[in-house]
Amino acid sequence: MTIARIHIPRRVLVFTICLVVIVVLFYLLEHVGISTKEVARGALFVMTPLTLAAVGECINEKAGLVNIGLEGIFLLTAFFGVYGAVHLGSGYGGLLVGSLVGALIGFIFGIMSVYGRANQVVAGMGINVFAGGMLLFLMMTIWHATSYEVRPEFMISKISTPLGLLSPIIFVAIAIAILFHIILHRTFLGIKIRAAGEKPEAVDVGGKRVDRIRMFTCILGGGLAGLGGAFFSLGWLGTVVKDISAGRGYIALACVVFAGLEPLYALAAAFIFGFVEALASTVGIMPAAHAFPFLGYFLLMVPYIVPLVVVAIFIGRKPFPKASGRPYIRE
Amino acid sequence: MISKVPSALLSYLRENMRPLVESAFAIFVGLVVGGLILLVLHYNPIDGYVSMLKGFGIFIEQRNFGLTEFAYALAFATPYMLTALTFAVGMRAGLFNIGAEGQVYIGGAAAAWIAGHFALPVGFHVFAVTIIAMLAGALWALIPALLKIRRGVHEVISGIMLNWIAFYLVMYLAIYHLSGKYAHLTAEALPTARYEVLGMVGRIDLIAMISVILAVCLGVYILLWRTRVSHIGFIQRWRMMLFGLIVGGSYVAFAYVNQHFGKLMGGNLTTVIYVAIALCVGVYVFLWRMYPGYEIRLVGDNPDAARYAGISISRAILLSFIIGGLAAGLAGASLAIRPTNWGFNSTLGDFVGYGFVGIGVALVGRNHPIGIIPSAIFFGGLENSGRYLEADLGVSSELVGGIQGIIIIAMALPLLVLLLARLRRKAK
Numbered sequence: 001m002t003i004a005r006i007h008i009p010r011r012v013l014v015f016t017i018c019l020v021v022i023v024v025l026f027y028l029l030e031h032v033g034i035s036t037k038e039v040a041r042g043a044l045f046v047m048t049p050l051t052l053a054a055v056g057e058c059i060n061e062k063a064g065l066v067n068i069g070l071e072g073i074f075l076l077t078a079f080f081g082v083y084g085a086v087h088l089g090s091g092y093g094g095l096l097v098g099s100l101v102g103a104l105i106g107f108i109f110g111i112m113s114v115y116g117r118a119n120q121v122v123a124g125m126g127i128n129v130f131a132g133g134m135l136l137f138l139m140m141t142i143w144h145a146t147s148y149e150v151r152p153e154f155m156i157s158k159i160s161t162p163l164g165l166l167s168p169i170i171f172v173a174i175a176i177a178i179l180f181h182i183i184l185h186r187t188f189l190g191i192k193i194r195a196a197g198e199k200p201e202a203v204d205v206g207g208k209r210v211d212r213i214r215m216f217t218c219i220l221g222g223g224l225a226g227l228g229g230a231f232f233s234l235g236w237l238g239t240v241v242k243d244i245s246a247g248r249g250y251i252a253l254a255c256v257v258f259a260g261l262e263p264l265y266a267l268a269a270a271f272i273f274g275f276v277e278a279l280a281s282t283v284g285i286m287p288a289a290h291a292f293p294f295l296g297y298f299l300l301m302v303p304y305i306v307p308l309v310v311v312a313i314f315i316g317r318k319p320f321p322k323a324s325g326r327p328y329i330r331e
Numbered sequence: 332m333i334s335k336v337p338s339a340l341l342s343y344l345r346e347n348m349r350p351l352v353e354s355a356f357a358i359f360v361g362l363v364v365g366g367l368i369l370l371v372l373h374y375n376p377i378d379g380y381v382s383m384l385k386g387f388g389i390f391i392e393q394r395n396f397g398l399t400e401f402a403y404a405l406a407f408a409t410p411y412m413l414t415a416l417t418f419a420v421g422m423r424a425g426l427f428n429i430g431a432e433g434q435v436y437i438g439g440a441a442a443a444w445i446a447g448h449f450a451l452p453v454g455f456h457v458f459a460v461t462i463i464a465m466l467a468g469a470l471w472a473l474i475p476a477l478l479k480i481r482r483g484v485h486e487v488i489s490g491i492m493l494n495w496i497a498f499y500l501v502m503y504l505a506i507y508h509l510s511g512k513y514a515h516l517t518a519e520a521l522p523t524a525r526y527e528v529l530g531m532v533g534r535i536d537l538i539a540m541i542s543v544i545l546a547v548c549l550g551v552y553i554l555l556w557r558t559r560v561s562h563i564g565f566i567q568r569w570r571m572m573l574f575g576l577i578v579g580g581s582y583v584a585f586a587y588v589n590q591h592f593g594k595l596m597g598g599n600l601t602t603v604i605y606v607a608i609a610l611c612v613g614v615y616v617f618l619w620r621m622y623p624g625y626e627i628r629l630v631g632d633n634p635d636a637a638r639y640a641g642i643s644i645s646r647a648i649l650l651s652f653i654i655g656g657l658a659a660g661l662a663g664a665s666l667a668i669r670p671t672n673w674g675f676n677s678t679l680g681d682f683v684g685y686g687f688v689g690i691g692v693a694l695v696g697r698n699h700p701i702g703i704i705p706s707a708i709f710f711g712g713l714e715n716s717g718r719y720l721e722a723d724l725g726v727s728s729e730l731v732g733g734i735q736g737i738i739i740i741a742m743a744l745p746l747l748v749l750l751l752a753r754l755r756r757k758a759k
Contacts, residue, residue, distance in 0.1 A: 066487075068487070068491070072736075112740070112743065112744055116744045117744075117745060118743040118744045118745070119743045119745070120743075121427050121429070121487055122690065122694065122739060122740075122742060122743035123739075123740055123743035123744075125429065125687055125690050125739060126691070126736050126737070126738075126739030126740030126741075126742075126743060127736065127740065128687065128736070129684070129687050129688060129691065129732060129735055129736035129739055130732070130733050130735075130736020130737055130739075130740065131736070132684065132729075132732055132736070133729040133730065133731060133732020133733040133734075133735065133736060134368075134729070134730075134732070134733040134736070135729075136727050136729040137368075137726065137727040137729040137730045137732075137733055139727075140726065140727035140729075141372050141726055141727065142372075247495055247498075250491050250494075250495055253488075253491055254491070254492060257488050293503070293506075293507055294503060294507075297499045297500070297502065297503035298499075300499045301495070301496045301499045301500065303495075304491075304492040304493075304495045304496045305492070305496060307488075307492060308478075308484070308488075308489060308492040308493070308496075311482075311484050311488060311489075312478050312482045312484050313482075
């Protein structure tokens with residue numbers, strides 16, 4: 001008699017372990033005396049821009065494009081979101097401007113990498129360097145200050161929940177992750193996107209335009225990252241400063257790697273890293289932490305160590321589409 | 332006959348100058364976009380360009396023809412040269428080694444550690460600092476190399492992750508283990524561990540320095556490529572020895588000149604620039620004149636052919652990562668041990684960005700160890716011109732970062748020049 005073996009994918013296993021660890025940590029924290037509500041709330045706020053950018057990047061990479069300029073999009077849209085909010089007179093208008101600017105950057109990136117056959121990693125790096133310089137330059141020339149407080153009436157108003165005040169964008173981000181997971185796996189558009197990354201020739205033979213699919217994912221990814229960037233300043237921090245995103249564009253990339261290009265896993269990954277970051281800031285101010293200062297820094301490193309270890313040990317080179325990062329040239 | 336000469340020259344140039352044209356075009360695009368940004372924000376772009384030229388020591392009122400300014404540009408160019416070398420060697424092996432940023436942090440921390448916390452004999456101390464920093468960079472580069480070889484982890488992914496791990500690690504080390512008198516700075520390098528500051532005032536200094544650099548390049552070139560030697564071995568070793576003698580001798584000569592004619596004016600160009608240039612030339616010799624370097628280039632150009640030829644691809648990858656790590660570690664040392672702090676800030680503001688801009692430097696220098704040198708000087712001058720943009724126009728010096736980003740983006744497009752040529756043909 002044979003016993004039916006239950007096959008659990010490794011990724012599911014890893015994520016289950018992580019989430020169980022988080023639940024255990026929550027339980028422990030309650031005993032130590034840290035408000036778990038505060039940590040969870042912080043985690044949800046950190047999670048939102050990460051999720052938005054990571055979901056866009058997942059879809060982008062599924063279609064065969066690697067845009068590592070997420071950090072640059074964050075930085076520029078954090079500025080342009082506030083700029084738009086001030087000029088349009090509403091926070092939501094600012095979010096719209098932010099995502100449009102993000103989509104524009106995505107569009108430029110798409111034109112370059114789809115039609116110009118640009119090197120995508122170099123172009124993405126260029127976006128990061130460009131944005132890193134331009135953010136402060138624009139702030140200095142337009143606002144004549146190195147930091148800018150967003151006036152309260154332009155902030156996205158928070159709604160009260162059992163966890164405390166939360167931004168509505170958090171729920172939008174969760175909805176977007178689920179929505180795009182369904183689109184990617186249950187619709188014809190999703191098949192086209194995945195095929196464009198896996199076997200662009202087949203898409204071409206099937207009569208669909210690879211370039212248009214890739215342009216679409218580029219613009220979409222840029223727009224989502226732009227929404228995340230505008231959320232930094234308008235929905236969360238309420239200021240614009242140099243390096244406002246503090247490397248979270250790279251954490252979003254880490255989420256994508258950790259999630260193996262699946263939007264729903266990217267949501268989970270973003271929550272895990274958000275939790276770690278919220279924990280780092282909570283632990284950092286605890287008096288006991290002074291005896292062992294490395295802990296706070298180690299927690300800050302975790303979002304980078306975990307994907308690296310997971311990729312190295314569990315996943316390897318598998319999840320990336322075959323045509324990833326390569327321009328498609330019609331014969 | 333005579334009329335044919337220009338056309339032959341033109342066709343030669345057309346054959347060989349395309350990479351150069353692409354680089355020049357990318358720089359052109361970067362500068363034009365920078366000017367447009369200024370124009371949109373109601374500044375005069377011409378003033379902006381004049382300020383940028385001032386960063387190179389042109390259009391500036393100085394009694395030594397702006398050479399002081401050029402020395403500042405060279406000081407900025409030194410780390411760029413080295414991080415660009417990291418990326419370029421990676422590219423030659425077909426790798427996207429964007430981990431220079433993290434290796435700079437680690438190298439800088441190692442340099443500050445050795446320089447500030449150990450008392451070593453004069454002469455040996457500087458040497459130890461340099462070597463340990465380079466080895467630390469190489470050690471950090473070993474992680475992505477092994478991950479790539481053993482587990483097939485793409486170097487872009489591991490590079491991004493390791494850059495940030497290094498960032499927080501070095502930040503922790505700087506605050507809790509390396510700090511000295513001031514909490515926000517690492518301990519000052521002991522006087523024995525400091526690189527000599529090159530004199531900034533005397534015109535003779537810079538002329539001497541530039542001519543020494545040129546002489547070294549020329550001497551090495553003549554020795555290695557224009558003397559006829561049929562076998563390697565003893566003679567090659569002899570050549571390398573002579574090369575070392577030239578570099579060392581030029582250093583001594585320069586130190587002499589510096590001592591007698593230069594005045595220390597708080598400038599920040601240190602002797603690391605010699606080591607940097609020597610490393611560039613050395614990597615060139617390694618890649619183009621030695622067998623392991625040839626293997627690296629073959630793996631980069633055609634991995635299949637390399638595999639059929641029995642070349643160990645893993646070894647080539649490992650070597651290119653290690654060379655890159657050595658260069659980036661030295662860049663870290665050059666940034667950590669420089670006037671006027673002789674240490675680095677615990678926010679890592681001294682290090683951030685050099686690794687990424689190095690990618691642009693390498694691309695503009697066509698990923699060629701020698702091409703990197705002028706390219707780095709260009710980027711260094713641009714960086715230096717930020718001060719003049721701030722002083723003359725009143726805009727933030729960060730515009731320079733934007734221009735550098737645009738140049739990198741323009742370099743990503745391999746077909747830009749081709750596309751333009753095609754458009755021109757169509758227009759005809």
